[in-house]
Amino acid sequence: MRRSPLDAWIASLVAADSAGDPSAAFDRAALERYQLRQLRKTLRLARTHSAFYRRHLAGAPEELRSLEDLQSLPLTTADDIRANPLGLVCVSQDEINRVVTLDSSGTTGSPKRVYFTRADQALTVDFFEAGMSVFTAAGDRVLILLPVERPGSVGDLLATAMENLGAIPIRYGPVRDPAEALRVAADEGATVAVGVPTHLLRMARHGLEPLPLPRLHSVLLSTDHVPAAIVNAIETAWPCRVYNHYGTTEMGLGGGVDCEARRGYHLREADLLFEVVDPANGRPVMDGERGEVVFTTLTRTGMPVIRYRTGDLGRWLPDPCPCGSELRTLSHITTRVAGQFALGPGATLTQVDLDEAVFAVDGVLDFAARVTRPGAAAELQIRVQVAPLRPLPAAHDDIALALHAIPAIVRAASSGDLDSIDVIVATDRVSEPTLAKRSIAVDAQ
Numbered sequence: 001m002r003r004s005p006l007d008a009w010i011a012s013l014v015a016a017d018s019a020g021d022p023s024a025a026f027d028r029a030a031l032e033r034y035q036l037r038q039l040r041k042t043l044r045l046a047r048t049h050s051a052f053y054r055r056h057l058a059g060a061p062e063e064l065r066s067l068e069d070l071q072s073l074p075l076t077t078a079d080d081i082r083a084n085p086l087g088l089v090c091v092s093q094d095e096i097n098r099v100v101t102l103d104s105s106g107t108t109g110s111p112k113r114v115y116f117t118r119a120d121q122a123l124t125v126d127f128f129e130a131g132m133s134v135f136t137a138a139g140d141r142v143l144i145l146l147p148v149e150r151p152g153s154v155g156d157l158l159a160t161a162m163e164n165l166g167a168i169p170i171r172y173g174p175v176r177d178p179a180e181a182l183r184v185a186a187d188e189g190a191t192v193a194v195g196v197p198t199h200l201l202r203m204a205r206h207g208l209e210p211l212p213l214p215r216l217h218s219v220l221l222s223t224d225h226v227p228a229a230i231v232n233a234i235e236t237a238w239p240c241r242v243y244n245h246y247g248t249t250e251m252g253l254g255g256g257v258d259c260e261a262r263r264g265y266h267l268r269e270a271d272l273l274f275e276v277v278d279p280a281n282g283r284p285v286m287d288g289e290r291g292e293v294v295f296t297t298l299t300r301t302g303m304p305v306i307r308y309r310t311g312d313l314g315r316w317l318p319d320p321c322p323c324g325s326e327l328r329t330l331s332h333i334t335t336r337v338a339g340q341f342a343l344g345p346g347a348t349l350t351q352v353d354l355d356e357a358v359f360a361v362d363g364v365l366d367f368a369a370r371v372t373r374p375g376a377a378a379e380l381q382i383r384v385q386v387a388p389l390r391p392l393p394a395a396h397d398d399i400a401l402a403l404h405a406i407p408a409i410v411r412a413a414s415s416g417d418l419d420s421i422d423v424i425v426a427t428d429r430v431s432e433p434t435l436a437k438r439s440i441a442v443d444a445q
C-alpha cells in the first residue's frame with residue numbers, strides 16, 4: 001500500500017518553514033512544532049487585524065506554550081460568522097479575491113460569508129493537487145461534477161489543481177441529466193470522477209439506455225457524508241474504487257481525503273489544526289471517542305478562524321494507518337450534532353441510518369425524509385426517487401421493508417412513539433441537482 005501523498009507534501013511545507021534544520025526527518029514532532037509556530041502567527045494576526053477576535057480572545061493567554069494550550073481559547077461558531085463576517089476578516093477588502101455566501105439558516109437568519117485571498121485559494125489548489133494524487137496521475141482525465149463556472153469555485157480550483165498535476169480536467173458541473181453526464185464521461189474518456197454522492201449514484205443506477213461503461217478507475221465523493229450503500233452501488237456498477245473527501249467552505253473547501261486504506265481521512269495538517277471535542281464543553285475527547293470536529297486555520301490570512309465548530313461528529317482512529325502515514329486519521333463523518341431526531345426514548349433516528357437502509361434498495365436514486373408529530377406519536381414520511389426501469393410497487397415494498405429493519409424505527413414503533421411510515425415513490429429521469437447536505441426535515445407542531 002502506498003503512503004498517503006499528503007505526507008510528502010506536508011513534509012515539504014514543514015521543511016520550508018523550519019529555519020533550523022530543513023533536512024531533518026519529517027515526523028509527528030516536527031509537524032507539531034511547525035503547527036505551534038503557525039498557530040502563534042495566526043493568533044497574532046487575528047488579535048491585531050480582526051475586530052471580532054480582538055474581543056473574542058480578550059480573556060485568553062497572550063502566547064501559547066504548547067498545542068494543548070489551544071484548549072484554553074474559546075470556540076468560534078457559525079453564528080459568530082453570520083453575525084458579522086467582516087469582523088473576522090484580517091486584510092483590506094481589495095485583497096479579498098473570493099467571497100462565498102452560504103445558507104442563511106441559524107439563529108440570526110443572516111447568511112454566512114467566508115472570504116478568501118488569492119494566497120488562501122492557492123493553498124487549497126495545492127491541497128487538491130496532493131490529495132487527488134492518492135488516485136490520480138499525470139495523463140488522467142478528471143470529470144469534475146462540482147460547480148465549476150465561477151472563478152474560485154470548488155470545481156474551478158480543482159481544475160487548476162489537475163492541470164498542475166499534469167492531468168486533464170473535464171469541467172462539467174453538478175449532474176442534472178445522468179444520461180448526458182454518462183455520455184460526456186464516455187466521449188471524453190474520463191478515468192476519474194469527482195462529485196456529490198447522490199449525483200454519482202444517479203449515473204451508476206441510470207440503466208435506461210445502453211451507454212458505454214465509463215472507464216473510471218477512481219471516484220471521489222465530496223460535499224456530504226458518504227453512505228456505504230452508495231459506495232457499494234457505484235463500485236458494483238463500475239469497476240472503480242470510491243474515495244471520500246471531507247471539506248467545508250470554512251476549511252477553505254478542502255480538509256482531508258482517504259488514502260489507499262480508505263478507512264478515514266488524512267487531514268491537511270499543515271494548513272488546518274483539527275480537534276475532536278465534547279460538544280457540551282469544548283474539551284478534547286479521548287482518541288477513539290466520538291465528538292464534534294473543530295478546526296483552526298494555520299496559514300489563512302483573509303479570514304482565519306480559531307477553534308471553529310463544524311457541527312460534524314467524528315473520532316480519531318487510534319491505530320497507525322496501514323499506509324504508513326505520519327498523519328492522524330479522522331473517521332469518516334456520517335452524522336452532524338444537529339442531524340439526529342429522537343423518535344422516542346432510546347430511539348434516535350439519524351440521516352445515516354436512513355441512508356444505509358434506503359440507498360441499499362436497488363434502483364433508489366435519492367430521497368428526502370420528514371418527521372411530523374401531529375399527536376403524541378411521530379409520523380415519518382419518505383419521498384423516494386427511483387430509477388426509470390425499476391417497477392414502483394416492488395421498490396416501494398423493498399424500501400418499507402428496509403425502513404422497518406432500522407433499530408430506532410423498530411424500537412419507536414413498538415413503544416408507540418412512531419405512529420406510521422409513509423413511503424412515496426416516483427420515477428425520476430432528470431432533476432435539479434442539489435448540493436445541500438442531506439438531513440431529516442422536522443416539522444415542529
Ligand SMILES: [Zn+2]
Pocket residue numbers: 004259260261266321322323324325
Ligand atoms: Zn493512510
